[in-house]
Amino acid sequence: MRRRKFIQRTGMAAIGVTMLQTGCTSKVDTEYLILGGGIAGLTLAYQLQKLNKDYVLYEGSGRLGGRLFTHKSLQNREVGGRGIGDKYVKLMEMVSELNVSLVDITDYMRSPTSIYYQQKLYKDWSSPNANPRMLEYILPNEGPSLSKLEGWYQSPELDIKYSDLLKQRGRTESEIDLINISANYNDVRETSALNSLHSAAFRKYNGSRRIFNFDGGSIRLIEAIKDKLNDQVYMNKMVDKIVDHGTHASVYTSDGENIKAKKVISTLPFTTLRNVELDINTNQNQKKAIEELNYTDITQIHLKPKYNFWEEDGFHIDMWTDTPLERIMNSSSYKDRVELVCWVNGKGTAFFDNMSDLEIESYTLNELKKIRPASEGNLEYIGTHNWGNYKYNLGAYAEFNVGQAALFEDMIRPAGNIHxxxxxxxxxxxxxxxxxxxxxxxxxxxx
Ligand SMILES: Cc1cc2nc3c(=O)[nH]c(=O)nc-3n(C[C@H](O)[C@H](O)[C@H](O)COP(=O)(O)OP(=O)(O)OC[C@H]3O[C@@H](n4cnc5c(N)ncnc54)[C@H](O)[C@@H]3O)c2cc1C
Structure with missing residues (x-):
């Protein structure tokens, strides 16, 4: 029998895994232990499965998918990643192998168009150049760009504050203030210009022309992957300690279990990895990145229209505002459905951090009533998802502050048996x- 239970502490062993011999005398429970059941961990598990390799996957929360999140208690709203391009080669390979259906949203992708600025609602600002939602993208002066995607982190001359790049390209301080309301960063005065240049390079060199969502939500992809995996996928396994012994590594979880593997692959965001006790041989830059890498905060307030009030007041349903609600968008994947979300980025999220659900509901509906009187009584509050406080991520995605891209090459190197x-x-x-x-x-x- 290759399979047997492992018990590393007193009490019941929760799961059964394979016992393998390392190069030396110690026995391990599995060859590859994957930490994190988001799309990175699941993709790796799927590939190892195809190669018929021995692996175990530990996910800390009670569900798989991570930042691909069809949120059941928010009426199955998508609160995480959803937009995938036709040239997302690695992802599309899995989507097609697993026969997952997609919805093409290219033709009706929306960006906020009504503008609420200094307490006045505009249908749209006539000149795109003076329109706050375009200030970041239509810039007066030419500027630097990355000539390729590979090595985006190797351009120290461009690792300057994003606000300095915007200034070079002709934006004034007050325009930068407006950009900062809804730019996809915590603070354009702290974040590196490389984030924006990398995004632009990805749009250009990845070359996707069509954008898709998962039909029925990202959960469809997650379920399809899960169906192909072995039975060694465990939820509620919150990792709190990793030790590299040289010949193998041990991982300890908050339920008091531990497991030994020849190789451990951490897909944990550095925000949560920094809360894990690490007895592993990281290099200096890696250690610094694990401790300090910056992540963007995003808070989403989800609303459901009870009535098409935008048809009454004649303004576009999507809005850019200079209020704490920032952007209000229709995030539906389907033409015939409206799913409203107030999308708050970066430092603006702090405004809602200490509010109760009831307070957020009351604030949001009142503020929207001021902005769009026609919305009064016509919106139902569904709930809020706060990525900065969500304990399994503590941030929406990595955002390199000035100086942090220089850590990148070292931070992704294997540290002994930890990848x-x-x-x-x-x-x-x-x-x-x-x-x-x-x-x-x-x-x-x-x-
Ligand atoms: C609001 C939002 C919108 C986005 N929009 C897009 C988009 O349109 N297009 C796009 O391409 N990308 C988008 N993204 C980004 C995309 O969703 C992520 O880059 C991707 O899903 C990250 O996958 P991952 O596997 O690296 O991390 P995750 O999905 O975060 O997986 C990490 C896993 O580790 C688990 N974990 C954390 N700590 C522990 C621990 N201590 N022990 C055990 N498990 C732990 C977590 O629960 C999680 O399941 C968006 C992200 C957000 C938040």
Whole structure:
């Protein structure tokens, strides 16, 4: 019998895993232990499964998917990643192998168009150049760009504050203030210009022309992957300690269990990995990155229209505002359905952090009543998801502050028997494709 129970502490063994011999005398429970059941961990598990390798996956929360999250208690709203491009090669390979249905949203992708600025609602600002939602994208002066995706982190001359790049490109301080309301960063005066240049390079060189969502939600992809995996996928296994013994590594979880593996692959965001006790041989830059890598905060307030009030007041349903609600968007994947969300980024999220659900509901509906009187009584509050406080992520995605890109090459190196994957470790792509790409990189490191 290869399979047997492992019990590393007194009490019941929760699971049964394979006992294997390491190169030396010690026995391990599995060859590869994957930490984190987001798309990076699941992609790696799927690839190891295809190669018929021995692996175990530990996920800390009670569900798989991580930042691909069809949120049951928020009426199945998507609160995480959802937009995938036709050139998301690694991701699309799985989507097609698993026969997961997609919805093409390219033709009706929306960006906020009504503008609420200094207590006045505009249908749209006539000149795109003076329109606050375009200030970040239509810039007066030419500026630097990355000539390729590979090595985006190797351009120290461009590792300046994003606000300095915006200034070079002709934006004034007050325009930068407006950009800062809804730019996809914590603070454009702290974040590196490389984040924005990398995003632009990804749009250009990844070259996706069509954008898709998962039909029925990202949960469809997660379930399809899960169905192909072995039975060694465990939820509620919150990792709190990793020890590298040289010949193998041990991982301890908050339920008091531990498991030994020849190789451990951490896909944990550095925000949560920094709360794990690490007795492993990290290099200096890696240690610094684990401790300090910056992550963007995002809070989403989900609303359901009871009536098409935008048809009454004639303004576009999507809005950019200079209020704490920032952007209000229709996030539906389907043409015939409206799913409203107030999307708050970066430091603006602090405004809602200490509010109760009831307070957020009351604030949001009142504020919207002021902005759009026609919305009064016509919106139902569904709930809020706060990525900065969500304990399994503590942030929406990695955002390199000035100086942090210089840590990148070292931070993704294997530290002894511990390997690192996850969106924050992607060498080329971003987002979901970046997470899948990182899983393939680690697969090459392992087998
Ligand atoms: C609001 C939002 C919108 C986005 N939109 C897009 C988009 O449109 N397109 C796109 O391409 N990308 C988008 N992204 C990014 C994309 O969702 C992520 O890059 C990707 O899902 C990350 O996958 P991952 O596997 O690296 O990390 P995760 O999905 O975060 O997986 C890590 C897993 O580790 C688990 N974990 C954490 N700590 C522990 C621990 N101590 N022990 C055990 N398990 C632990 C977590 O529960 C999680 O399941 C978006 C992200 C957010 C938040």
């Amino acid at each position: 690192f994957a996850g969106e924050h470790t992607a060498k080329k792509s971003r987002g979901i494709e970046g997470a899948a790409e990182s899983a393939h990189r680690v697969l090459n490191e392992l087998v």
